[in-house]
Amino acid sequence: MTGDVMIEASALTKRYGAVRALDKVSFEVHRGEVVGFLGPNGAGKSTTMRILTCFISASAGMARVHGYDVFDEPLEVRRKLGYLPQRAPLYGEMSVWEYLSFVADMRNLDRSVFRKRMKGVVEVCGLAQSLGRDIRTLSHGYRQRVGLAQALVHDPPILILDEPTSDLDPNEKAEVIRYIKEIGKERTILLSTHNLSEVETACARAIIVSKGRVVADGPLDGIRARSGKVRYVVTVHEQKVLDGSSGRKPPSAEEVQESLRKLPGVSTVSELPTDDKAHSFQLLGALGQDIRPELFSLIVQKGWLLLEMRRDSQSLEDVFKALTKGDERRDRGRPLIDVDDDEDDAGDDDDTDEDEGDDGADEDADEGDETSREKTDKKD
Numbered sequence: 001m002t003g004d005v006m007i008e009a010s011a012l013t014k015r016y017g018a019v020r021a022l023d024k025v026s027f028e029v030h031r032g033e034v035v036g037f038l039g040p041n042g043a044g045k046s047t048t049m050r051i052l053t054c055f056i057s058a059s060a061g062m063a064r065v066h067g068y069d070v071f072d073e074p075l076e077v078r079r080k081l082g083y084l085p086q087r088a089p090l091y092g093e094m095s096v097w098e099y100l101s102f103v104a105d106m107r108n109l110d111r112s113v114f115r116k117r118m119k120g121v122v123e124v125c126g127l128a129q130s131l132g133r134d135i136r137t138l139s140h141g142y143r144q145r146v147g148l149a150q151a152l153v154h155d156p157p158i159l160i161l162d163e164p165t166s167d168l169d170p171n172e173k174a175e176v177i178r179y180i181k182e183i184g185k186e187r188t189i190l191l192s193t194h195n196l197s198e199v200e201t202a203c204a205r206a207i208i209v210s211k212g213r214v215v216a217d218g219p220l221d222g223i224r225a226r227s228g229k230v231r232y233v234v235t236v237h238e239q240k241v242l243d244g245s246s247g248r249k250p251p252s253a254e255e256v257q258e259s260l261r262k263l264p265g266v267s268t269v270s271e272l273p274t275d276d277k278a279h280s281f282q283l284l285g286a287l288g289q290d291i292r293p294e295l296f297s298l299i300v301q302k303g304w305l306l307l308e309m310r311r312d313s314q315s316l317e318d319v320f321k322a323l324t325k326g327d328e329r330r331d332r333g334r335p336l337i338d339v340d341d342d343e344d345d346a347g348d349d350d351d352t353d354e355d356e357g358d359d360g361a362d363e364d365a366d367e368g369d370e371t372s373r374e375k376t377d378k379k380d
């Protein structure tokens with residue numbers, strides 16, 4: 001293994017027939033990091049994760065997990081990682097304990113090692129009260145906890161979690177994220193999600209993919225600052241003016257907007273909805289400039305009654321939207337436009353359904369889904 005790189009993807013490309021799902025995706029995840037893997041629907045998150053976990057092969061490029069090549073050394077890779085796919089591979093008729101011991105058997109774990117390990121796993125996933133219950137009787141949130149537990153049974157140093165909180169209610173989401181944070185204290189985690197607040201809670205770094213490409217990779221603060229803009233929110237009273245400005249009339253929204261727009265350094269002014277008797281506006285300005293003094297002078301000079309003024313860097317959500325704009329992928333596919341790397345892909349140009357996984361259970365159902373989705377895409 002080179003240094004402490006635990007996951008390495010280098011120029012990963014994946015084609016499903018005419019669809020280029022991944023286009024030279026490269027990134028590294030280091031020991032101890034909890035990295036958010038973000039992207040809109042169809043951006044290529046699951047495809048990347050399925051390659052890293054040896055469930056499908058790439059059309060081109062290279063990936064290593066804990067220093068092992070996912071194509072040449074899949075058994076070592078699987079030993080080193082725990083994987084929670086989008087739909088956890090669970091057997092509803094088994095109890096939680098039966099299921100986890102079944103997973104341990106699949107992994108050839110010694111019984112005594114399994115029992116010892118279960119203590120920690122059960123605690124960190126909050127399953128102590130549910131071990132005897134049939135999985136089918138559990139809520140979504142608890143099922144995801146069982147999914148997390150199965151990924152931890154063999155004590156892997158690396159976890160790959162594919163949208164572990166989708167389908168959960170807000171309380172369940174918060175719970176699962178709490179468990180992930182706890183687990184992340186001792187492991188390296190790649191966590192895919194649509195939920196930006198989850199990334200802000202659990203991760204210090206994020207990788208954003210869009211249309212099969214990495215469009216941002218770095219600490220969250222760096223990504224937020226990427227837009228090069230800061231945001232100001234200014235709110236003034238709709239019906240009152242500043243004390244001592246009695247001769248003046250309260251401003252109209254148009255007047256406020258027009259005056260704000262004229263301030264030097266302001267690039268965009270947009271009105272924000274508000275329930276109060278107020279006019280509220282969002283302004284965008286350059287990152288290196290602070291226009292609050294000018295804003296304040298303007299407001300005093302006009303005699304407006306200021307209710308709120310704040311300045312903050314753009315939110316992760318703003319940057320995410322800007323970076324992934326137009327990537328709705330409603331067609332769930334992206335046609336192959338350039339074919340510049342054909343020579344890399346000899347013999348693997350038209351990957352069809354190719355789950356190589358042996359995780360059983362619902363994974364089989366996934367495979368069926370994929371086959372039919374692939375057929376639909378091909379027909380289209």
Ligand SMILES: Nc1ncnc2c1ncn2[C@@H]1O[C@H](COP(=O)(O)OP(=O)(O)OP(=O)(O)O)[C@@H](O)[C@H]1O
Binds near residue numbers: 021046048334370375
């Ligand atoms: N088996 C398949 N056959 C054909 N196309 C596929 C297959 N699996 C994925 N795709 C396509 O590859 C692209 C990337 O899909 P992927 O599932 O990796 O995205 P994602 O970012 O995980 O999306 P989501 O958040 O919706 O799960 C999409 O256009 C999708 O339609």
